[in-house]
Amino acid sequence: MSTYTATTPQDLETMLAEIGVASIDELFAALPEGVRLGRPLDLPAGLPEQDVYAHLRELAERNVSAEDELTFLGAGMYDHYVPALIDMLMSRSEFLTPYTPYQPEISQGGLQVMFEYQTAISELTALPVSNASVYEGPSAVASAAYLAKLANGRRKVVVSRGVHPHSRETLLTYAHGYGAEVVEVGLKDGVTDAEAWAAAIDDDTGAVIFQQPNFLGAVEDAAALAEAAKGSSAVVVGAYDPIPLGILRPPGECGVDVAVGEGQPLGNRLDFGGPSFGFFAATEAYLRRMPGRIAGETTDVDGRRGFVLTLQTREQHIRREKATSNICTAQALNALAGVVYLAWLGRRGLVELGELLLQRTHYARERLTALDGVEALHDQPVVREFALSLDADVRRVIERCQDHGVNPGYALGDDYPEHPGGLLVALTEQRSRADIDRLADVLGAAVAAERTTAQVTA
Amino acid sequence: MSEALTTGASPLQREQAVTVFEKGAPGRRAFACPELDVPEADPAALLPAGLRRSEPARLPEISEPELVRHYVRLSKRNFDLDSGFYPLGSCTMKHNPRLHERVAALPGHARLHPLQDPDRAQGALELMWRLERSLSEIAGLPHVSLQPSAGSHGELAGVLLTRAYHEDRGETRHKVLTPDTAHGTNPATVTMAGYEVVKVGTNADGGVDIDDLRAKADEDVACLMLTNPNTLGIFDQNIEEIARIVHGVGATLYYDGANLNAVMGRSRPGDMGFDIVHFNLHKSFTQPHGGGGPGSGPIAVSDRMEPYLMKPVIRRVQGSNGHAPRFELDHDRPKSIGRLRGFQGNYGTFVRAYAYIRSLGAEGLQDASETAVLNANYLLARLRALVGAELPAAFGTLCMHEFVLSGAPMKKELGIRTLDLAKRLLDHGFHPPTVYFPLLVDEAMLIEPTETETKETLDAFAEAVAAIVAEAREDPAIARNAPYTTPVRRLDEAGAAKRPVIRQPL
Amino acid sequence: MADASYPDGLLYHPEHDWARVEGDVATFGITWYAQDSLGEVVFFEPPEVGTQTKQGEPYAEVESVKAVSDVIAPLSGEIVEVNAGLGDKPEVINEDPYGEGWMVKVKLSDAGEADGLLDQAAYTATLS
Known part of the structure; x- marks a missing residue:
């Protein structure tokens, strides 16, 4: 009996008698011999709740979540604040x-x-x-x-x-x-x-x-x-x-x-x-x-x-x-x-949020494209996310940023081979001007370092 | 008793439904926007007028306390599994452990971005890999993809895999067989995947009509989709023969896993000869269903289907020099059918299902299925003893994890339909069973108690059904006009369909 | 809802459809039995004027809350008029299946087909 079932031996006896069978096995008599498993499933034994919790927490701790780094990842899912x-x-x-x-x-x-x-x-x-x-x-x-x-x-x-x-x-x-x-x-x-x-x-x-x-x-x-x-x-x-x-x-x-x-x-x-x-x-x-x-x-x-x-x-x-x-x-x-x-944001809040993101996105784009080796991938209007083109290996730049606790965004090269230096940067209301400034510092340093390394290697 | 259950308007009934759009007042708000902390640029320059919205969306203007009270009050107009018995056939409404909510909400799971570098999401990928291995063992099939979002999405995956398999062998097939007892999702999926549905009949025992199957299984058949035990709660004893016939014409055999809760640890679809299985994590593995989703529909497949699995797949790479193994997402799968959705699937449901499997272990899962079957048979026996001839079982005397009653004699003898019985059950505080499905049985009622219900609950439910039938012998009008005690009473569904009002006029 | 009735003078198709033939044009609808089995009709999907009907084949769909049913053409021809009133008031199919609940008028292409249909007595015999 697991903790999610409740059949006592007494219950079992009463229930089998009511059904008119002698055992649980009889209830499975319809299963042809050839398709019976005939052995226990090869799975670990069950664990008490506190042990399952500890295991799942240990797995969670091996993930770097939006709580653990300053993230500008978007590309379809965004780290907005959930009230x-x-x-x-x-x-x-x-x-x-x-x-x-x-x-x-x-x-x-x-x-x-x-x-x-x-x-x-x-x-x-x-x-x-x-x-x-x-x-x-x-x-x-x-x-x-x-x-x-x-x-x-x-x-x-x-x-x-x-x-x-x-x-x-x-x-x-x-x-x-x-x-x-x-x-x-x-x-x-x-x-x-x-x-x-x-x-x-x-x-x-x-x-x-x-x-x-x-x-x-x-x-x-x-x-x-x-x-x-x-x-x-x-x-x-x-x-x-x-x-x-x-x-x-x-x-x-x-x-x-x-x-x-x-x-x-x-x-x-x-x-x-x-x-x-x-x-x-x-x-x-x-x-x-x-x-x-x-x-x-x-x-x-x-x-x-x-x-x-x-x-x-x-x-x-x-x-x-x-x-x-x-x-x-x-x-x-x-x-x-x-x-x-949507009701929480309300009629005005949704507009205010949109205008805030518009301004911060503009600020971030200006700030980042001012860095050496960083250009805008396009000049179209943007409202919450924008694409950059880096004159450096994007994956390695991302890794360097991550070493400083910043996830600068999504590398576009796999999906858009025509943009091997592409980096997609997303904003939410949780990323303040100070966060954007920090991204600029870290990304600028990472691009510079990567270009230096590339020159040395070349 | 019946008088107490038919008179007087309850406080909930006196409360007229008012939507959130009818509450609040201009100027009220719940959200405080962060201040503009960057130098302000001309908004019109950043976003030209032609691309801009001219009028704000007419969302509510409401304060946080009002908002909380509105939705909490609304919640009280719902019946839920935590407060009562929910024997909805084919839906496996077993207890949802609260541990699962706690672990799924840990920030390392809940705030993990799906495009995080796999090296920085090793806990998540390991969890998914371990869940895949567990589901593989339970299904008896070697390969698993967790991607599909729900059972019907898993079905689509399975039929598209079938298409890819045949096409890869240079074969073009046009038909998919489904039994006439099948869930509606099966034929709907077949059409979506570009095949023609051919129905196979049911024999007197409630299983597949083997002669009909033989007659219809030919080289133009791509697949047979089957639920076993089927939607009548019957385990098809001819399953090995069915597999031989289907494989004999080169078709695949698809297992609709909606009823897996009957056989975990006792029998495995893979051992029955199935090539593809979908799981309903929200059924067998107790993901809370949220009032109609989310679901989750992973699939397990045999070796011959593996090359076509959705991408990406998770790879476990053995670590060298004593390093721990790593988990990767493999996108390089030239024969894959591709993607069925964004990212890696409904990860939050994987956390819960994995927690469930680790809590129960091999023994607990088997106990779950055995108890589910025991409870169903016990309830069937109690109903037979207490109600008898007006509400007989549609097939056989024993069942698997669910069973079908036919309300046809009740309708004829007492003048109340299955629908009336279902509505009267609401006054007794029970969620009714699935009604009018399977289509094969007249006035059908499909009952699935699950393993997490106590004997006392099953007894109380049987007694309530018996009381309603007894009441109908005296006065069938009581059931015909039920329910009486619910927040609203019978609703005009025809009116809703004739002149649809599907949003609040603003 | 009207009481069961099967007017004399109509031609019936065993799939519970009727035709009223007047010269080379016939009016089609569903029988009392069909609307009763279906329950309260909530939607009628009319065909377009100009489309062809073929005897024994569906030409439209009629829906109740929880069922959809094909409407079978008792005779072949070209649809010359559809009952636009059913869009707003599909319930007249229940209330007056042989009158206001008519569905289409069809210019017949094969007068001989009528011989294959049932008269009132023969149709009602199939219902018992």
Whole structure:
């Protein structure tokens, strides 16, 4: 008996008698001899709670977290401050431990949170339709392309090279399955090459996908990218970072049909990549083509306001092979953190945060590009992240910075071989001017040292 | 008793639902923005007007105390596993140990950036590697990828691996077989992966109809997706024969691991002949489900599927000269199907699942499955004794970790449907079982008690079901109009679907 | 919801669809039995005017809260009109399945096909 089960020998005897068998083994009699394991699993013996805690803490201590260094890593997930009330609400058992709200009468809390979340995402994106969340960002991009495939049946997906590499890889994986061709459009001066983009869109194009800001931190001219697709039947998909949406023109005002994105920056911790949530919003035209759960408002038999899962005939448990998606599990708990975070920031706070990041990002870019051997990789507007080009081995520069307790950002060379000296630097409100100044000192010294070493070696 | 459960509006019922967008007042706030500590540049120069938002998003304006109270009050309108029995079939609502929340929240896990240099994330990679090895042993399959975000995502991985496997052998196949008892995610996944669904029938014992399978298994079949025990709670005794038939035509055999909680330590999908297995960490390995996610759906595969696994994969590199082994992320996988999502998967769920496996160990996991099966059979026996003919088991007298009752006789004899019984259970403080699934059984009720429930709870649930049936013999209207005591009563779902209101009008 | 009824003078398809033939145009809908099995209809996805129907094949979808059902064409032809009123009030499919709940009007392409359909007596016999 583990501490999570409760059958006493007396219970066991009573229960077996009630069932009418002599032993537990008899309950497994249906298993054919050939598929019985017949030995204990080869796993370590169970441990008491305090020993498991010690082991997991020891593993945690062998990670360098955002608490242990001054980090400017972003590239899709960002070290924003998570307010204490989110920790408190997410750990409430009423939010933490239910399953999907199949019984609305006893799930009004969760269903109303979904409804509020959908409202918040609609506001953020200026798009009227939002679902209750999907897994995370990159798979949301791939799911948007699948929506387009089902909506218009066209086989080609045009994707900007400014879209997160993980999103592009995920899109390729999905598209290979349902039989779509993915065509990539390159970047020019840090943003999607407008001419190549327009040229790539044809009668065969079912979806066009860009990212805002793009992976190199540049703000794209979303309205122009959408406009280029307007003559075609392509669904215009934008993958958005939600934080800068406080100050950036929202997708719904740019001609974007479907806006998706990684929700982690909204009150979710880094968690080494998940769980977080993906948001998925669209124009009215795609209401019945949305993947995933959607909560809707209604009334009960006594006329009380209430909420239910609605438009379920889209979903796999009803429409099966004709479903709009195979998705079953949403990310309700993470989406709860998302809507609480947006309410916590509030109408003015989201704008203030965006303006603060805009100023600090500008300051950081100015400060770092003033260093010897450091240049801006592009000159486009940036709002929270920017790309540099280093005249030194980027990996070794990063290591040198890390030796001084600073993680300067993400090396771009693996994903963008055309930018071997690329370094992507991200800001959050947790990185102050003093932190930026410290980064400048450490990075400047690291680049200088690396260049000296390189000269000596040469 | 029934009178007490049908009269009077409770305080929660008197409270009208008000959303966060209807609370607060202009000017209120919970967030204090850090001050501008850098020299201010002209905002319009940094971000031209054409790229800017003209009106702020109409988010709430609300103070922190209001915000806390709003969501705490909302939370009280939820039923949850910590406060009551939750026998939702196929969902494995077992206890969620609080230790898991504590260890997952340690900053070394919770604030670790996913793009941290692997050398500086060795604890995380080792944890993932160890979890992979444990899942491999439990499944009886050598290779594991933790990447998929949920069970259905694992299914997609499995079918895409199948596609890659056949394509690599120069074969084009078009069909995937699924039993008519399958979870809806199976056929939906098949379509997403570009295959055509072909349904296989069910025999009188609740297993796969072998003759039908033989007739449909041909060289155009890429895969058979199966849950075993299946969604009827029946272990398919012909599994070895099924594997022979499927492998005989060169197809892969896919195991939907939703029901793994029935067989841990007793039998392994790999030993049954499966090539691909997905785990639902939020079911078998007790990740709290958060009111509808997050989930986590790692897969385990056989050697022949390994080259196609998602990238990156974790490698353990033996240390030299007495150094500890290192863990790396290997991206160099030319035959890989690629990625299914960003980063390395839902790491926070891996921490919890790993903690669970280390807490239970080999013996504890086996005990969990055995107790789950014991509890299900005991509850089935109690219901048979207390309720009897109106609510019979759909198949057999014994079950695995869950069982299906048919409410068809109850509907005919007493005039209450399975839905009515489910709603009346709410007044008794229980979460109802899964209803109207599997589709194969008329007025189905799928009950999965799990191993973490006490005998007393199972007894109380059986008695509540019996009381409701007895009550319906007297007055079926009581159940038909239930529930009475919940924060809201039956909701107009048709109205919600006809004229969808899916956001707060602002 | 209306009581069970199967008007005389209509032609019935065994998949619970009806056709009212007037000259070379027929009106289609679903039978009382079909709407009753489905439950409260919440959405009707109409086809586009100009698309072809083929006898025995689906031409539209009708949804209740928890089910989706194909609507089968009793006869072949070209859709010349769809019932736009069902968009806002799909419930009339339940309330008046043979009247206001009609779905499409079709210009028939093969008058001979009608011979394969059931009359009221033959259809109601299949229901018992």
